[in-house]
Amino acid sequence: MKIIRFGTTIFTSLSLLTAALFFQQEKDLTNVFALEQTSDIIPTEIKELSHLSYGFQGQTSMITKGQIQTFPDTYSNLPGVFTFRGNHLRDSAAYGLVNEKPSQILKQWEFKTGSSPRWGGGAGWTGQPAIVKWANDVKMTMNINGEFKNKENFVEVIYASLDGKVYFFDIESGKQSRPAIDIKNPIKGSVSIDPRGYPLLYVGQGIPQTGNSQIGFRIYSLIDGKLLHFVKGLDSYAYRGWGAFDSAALVNRNTDTLFLGGENGLFYSMKLNTKFDAKKKTISVNPQTVKYRYKIGNFNHQGIENSVASYKNMMYFTDNGGTLQGIDIAKMKPVWALGMTDDSDASIVIEPQKGIPFLYTGTEVDKQGSKGNSILRKVNGLTGKVMWKKEIPALTILGENPVNGGLLATPIIGKNDISNQIIFTIARYKTMSAGLMLSLDKETGKEIWRREMSNYAWSSPVAVYDKKGNSYIVQCDSVGTIYLIKGKTGEIIQKKNFYGSNIEASPAIYNNTIVIANRGGRIFSLTIK
Template sequence: MRRAHTVRMPRPVLFRLFVAGMLVLIVGGVATTAYALRNAGTRGPSAAPSGPAPSGPPPASASPEPPPFTGWSDPKLVGKPYGTKVQGLLTFRGNPTRTYYGQGPVPRTMPVEKWQFPRSGGLCAMSSDKGETREWCGSGWTGQPAVFERDGRTWVVFGAYDRSIHFLDAVTGERILPDFKTGDIIKGSVTVDPDGFPLLYSGSRDNYYRVIALDRGVPTELWKLSADAVKPTLWNDDWDGSGLIIDDYLLEGGENSQFHIVKLNRGYGPDGKVTVNPQLVFHTPGWDEQQLKDFGDTNVSIENSVAVFKDTVYFANSGGLVQGWDLSGLKAGRAPTRTFRFWTGDDTDASVVVDADGYLYVGSEFEKGNARSREVGQMLKLDPSKPDNPVVWSVKDQATRPAGIWGTPALYRDIAIYDTTGGDVLGIDRASGEVRWRFHLPGGETWQSPVVVDDTLFIGDCAGTMHAYDVADTHTDPKLLWEMKIGGCIEATPAVWKGSLYFGTRAGAIHALTTA
């Protein structure tokens, strides 16, 4: 082996090299310590390391990536669209937590009417309610249209008080498919299949909740669930709730006061047409004996749209009972179990809204005026992880009777927005329950659910006026951007999609407003 030559250096040079080496070690040790502290969570706002990230595998202490979510409703999708397979606003308030309100841009200045459907006349029919038969026109609570992309065009689909479901072109307002007729009026919002199957789901006051195919020349009923298919039932046979479809299961509450789960078994036949083979796999009363005793009334229908967060489905009833049922074992054949119970004391028809941390936002009416509703309040934030004492905060609306909340609250940044039947609109601090702002709509009762897209709040009143407010600064009073007189009480919640608003009024028509 050939040896390297040894070079001898003078002593002063060796000393200088020794000192320089010690300085390098000291400085390097300080830098290494600082880097470790930063990774240990002590980083300040300007302490981010400069230069490229270290190469090679992460240190042993680094947190691994969380596994993919395998439950029923991913918390990361709160406020996001209902999946990725179909673009659109597919169900009431857009997704399983009822927190998606549509896609902008939105009209920030006075809009123009793009179309009205029908162009003349009204969407009207006779219907009986509580023994009284009268004419119903247009669309009402909740009545939000579904707006979605299919076959290269934008569809607007809704049920109305003329006993029909309508399928319109969003650009022209003309029919894409013939109307689908039912035996009575339709009050709730339809649901479009989020997994790309050409299917629509809708209830009617005629006793049935239906699955309808959209891939024929005419909309075709494939299956229907009778309100009398389960026992026991209370109240009536209407279906106001907008169903959820998750992993081939339909989840729906009815005014028969029962909650239902249906395995759809979706597929396609030899002819390429969509098929279903539904099986009712679970149902349970939306009430319990304690509620009937405390409430003193059998009006305990489920009129809201169920919400799902992680593995729990939430719903309330017209007697004020809010429940959560664990779905985690359903796919393995285990029946859901109740994990949460809270009684508001009064009619709770507004849908339960769930935020990314699992808190529930509940709006309750003030009709009975009983001790429980006076104590609990009408605008609530609940923590279901504390079932014995879930109230995080509450705000009361009890100046008159009836009072309280009919519209489903909206979550926007750090506030929750509620509107009262008396016409007040409130922005409430989601953490503290402090009322940050409040304004009044002069048009009488307000049942519409507030909608916020692109920092713009849209809300209609019962004088027939649609209002738009700038709410970008949640700490200051909303700034009125525009208001447009439409005519007819606006109970139905607007759908916001790519520059336009779509909504109905009790005057008999559906309106499309767009940027001027």
């Protein structure tokens, strides 16, 4: 049904004219209400799950009352990459198209970050940047340097670093576009930007460098870089006493609601109560938070490191024990839950087919011991039924400083000429240093192609397409090699190594421009030509 949605956000000077212009990317975003198609609710049947015990802290009615809690089909109407793997389906870290028949990767610019005492600089896992082309009226509210505030086609890169800072760059020149935000603690995960185009930054912290009391999740104003809200990671309600947030947040732009997984084992739903006034250059949030905790069987490995994924009113995540859940966020009830497999940090990716969300997920080798199998699965997101399963042998380093093998890279859901493929990258295949790229048929799980790698990868592969629908994959590895690969066959077009430093972060791509960081303290940009 069609509804007129004023949202839960305060706007100024509303007009039908601005509403009509809303979906044109260059028009102002503020002073607007949107006339848009409401996403359908997936009907769910809530049954007692004897193997799952769960509870909530906070009133679930805050999330469901007076609004349709379902994600729209389009995560954002603005150009860019707004969160880890782009959107609520976690299916794309690329925006736009590449030139036809690309043959090489060329370096464009680089930036040297600071360094934390133990973790160094650059970016770690998952370490993907956000890339945003701001609407002009929003751009004018922010503390962007004048050179870029007045630049007509300004596109901003926003990158969190292990040195504890969030950096901002002009994608074209690599110049810093505004002052960095310093949280003084290493950030391992990926930032999210509000998909409504509001000047809000969402960022989790990976390491308690300045003490456990300061580890958590933060919301910043991008008008002036000030902290608006802090979620403390160490929580007495949680079953696990670790407060990091490597997960990247999702925001439902229709309901002003944020969803997030914590490594403390809690799933967070936050009614943000955002107020944004572009004329006054002010923004605020006043979150009302609901926390979901759970136990599945004898499971004792809570900890959500992957970034939660959603299709309409269904939300999905896995955890450090490999349990997998589907939650109806319109009812705030779990619908199904699968039991323990092994640590699962790669994010679930979703592909809807005829109204059914199919999930693709995989595990590391961790709880299995020094060797085992990365368990790759396709799952029906409505029922939890496993459609197929494939086990790939992998190794891991255990002990005080473990370095796991298996699936840490979030897979590619193929589109266009690879629409039949799901592509996984497996770490520590056959040997501790080696890896494997594996393309499987989505329907059957049968192998289509494989490419054995001399050096493994935690970095997630990214697929890009030209205007004819031909696919190309960018894959980075643990010694800093960057591959440009034909998606259909796995054939290498070119490989380049610019710094000889581990790339465990994941790239984001805007048209022909790749932005990535390594563990050696560099953020850099490449051009696909």
